[in-house]
Every structure is written in structure tokens, then in C-alpha cells.
Amino acid sequence: MKDYEFSDKKILQSWHENAKEWVKVIDRAAIPSRELITNQAIIDAILARSPTSVLDVGCGEGWLARVLAAKGIEVWGIDAVPELIAEARSRSEGRQQFMTASYEDLDTGALPQKFDLVVCNFSLIGETATKTFFQKARALLNPGGHLLVQTLHPLVSCGEQSYIDSWRPGSWAGIDGNFKEAAPWYFRTTSSWVQLFIQNGLALVSLKEPLNPATGKPASLILYGELTQHFTAPRTG
Ligand SMILES: C[S@@+](CC[C@H](N)C(=O)[O-])C[C@H]1O[C@@H](n2cnc3c(N)ncnc32)[C@H](O)[C@@H]1O
DSSP: OOOOOOSHHHHHHHHHHHHHHHHHHHHTTOOHHIIIIIHHHHHHHHHTTOOSEEEEETOTTOHHHHHHHTTTOEEEEEESOHHHHHHHHHHOOSSEEEEEOOTTTOOGGGSSSOEEEEEEESOOOSSHHHHHHHHHHHHHEEEEEEEEEEEOOHHHHTTTSOSSOEEEOOOOTTOOSOOOSOOOEEEOOHHHHHHHHHHTTEEEEEEEOOEETTTTEESOEEEEEEEOSSOOOOOOO
16 A cells, blocks of 8 residues: 655645645535535634634635625635635635745734634644644734634544544545545544643634534534733743
8 A cells, every 4th residue: 555644744735736626626616514514604603703804824715715805804815825825816806815825834924914813714734734823823813813713523523533633544535526635634632622722822712513404413613712811832842
């Protein structure tokens, strides 16, 4: 069997290779759980906070940025894949701006403003990249700002494996598209997600588990963090 690489680098490589097909899949609305549940769930979660500015982290081809901009919200999107950012730019009208940057390379000072809300919609996939992004999150938020993360629901996505943080092979199962090799992903338990917020100075204010009516199981997990006023970063090393 061919060696399968579990790394943050491999995730980005796979998204570079699959960018074109991903755009087609989003255009065809070919991911049923998104159409049925999770797209509206993240839109509702964002609008419930009434932000005037949003940063869409790992924005892909920019569908969410377009929805939010149409509601009068000022939106920036970042993504590591230039092809996806080019697509997002070419489709944007009005209050949207996009920048190519990986979470690892993102210089928070390169963005001209801070945001009322930062959203990561199924875009925190790796191990180190996710940790690195969380370490930068406070610097991206206005006082009282929120970080929203929508991710695969840990209990549902765990499958038969042990319920512990670990790398898992990726798969495009259930998504009708002509994809190349799927990106690996780093499975996190619910408590591991919660820790990421707390360790990085974000108070967890809510958890949501939108239900898939067809299966009766949660289609995703949405975590809301709020910037805490006083925070001392834990010492590393
Ligand atoms: C499943 S797609 C989600 C895209 C978009 N948020 C949406 O809702 O359609 C994951 C996105 O995360 C981006 N991504 C993954 N790891 C990244 C990293 N380390 N830095 C920047 N972008 C990353 C990928 O390029 C891809 O566009």
C-alpha cells in the first residue's frame, strides 16, 4: 500500500490540487449536509452576533463572504490557495476583500483592521496549523469580538476509532466530484476544541449541534468563543 502522509503540509498540497474541483462542487451545491443544514447554521450563528465586520478564515471560493456582504457586513477572506482566492475575488461585489495567506504565514498586522467576528467554516483541518491559528485569533478580534468555528461533529466523525486526538486519512466519500487524493485531517475531541479556546484567551460562550433530520445525528459542531478582557498567554517551551 502506498504511504499516506499525515501532515499539515499535505493538507495544503491536497487543497492546491483539488481547488478547481472544489469550486465546481460548491457551484453544484453537491454536498447535501451543507445544503440541508450546515450552511444556514453558520449563517444564523454569525448573524445572531450582529457583526459589522467579519473575517472568513479558510474562505475557499468565498460563498460565505458573499452571503454576509449581501447583508451589508464588511468581509475579508483569507485562504492559503491562490486559485480559490482568485475565484473569490472574481465573484465578489461590494464589501469583500480577499488575501492569500496560510494560517502559519498570516501576519495579523497585514490586515488593515480587526473584526467583530472571525469565522472558520470547516477550515481548521490540521494539527499545527489549527494551533497556530488559535494563537493568532485574539489579535484579529475587536474588544468583545467572537470566534466561531464550525467543524465535523467529533462523536459522529470519530467512527470506530478511539476517541482521542489523532490524524485520520481524508476521504471525499459522499461528495460527488472528480477529486484527487483527499487531505488528511486531525481529529479533535470536543474537549480538545474547548481547550483551544480557553488556552488562547477566548471564553467559550456557546456550543451548538445542528441536527441532520434525515439521520437524527448532529451534522456539525459550532463553537462560539468571546475575547476575554484579561489574558496571560501560557508559557511555552
Ligand atoms: C473544506 S474547505 C472550506 C472552505 C470554506 N470555508 C467553505 O465553507 O466552503 C477548507 C478550506 O480551508 C483552507 N485551508 C486549510 N488549511 C489551511 C491553512 N493552513 N491555511 C489557510 N487555509 C487553509 C483550504 O484551502 C480550503 O479552502
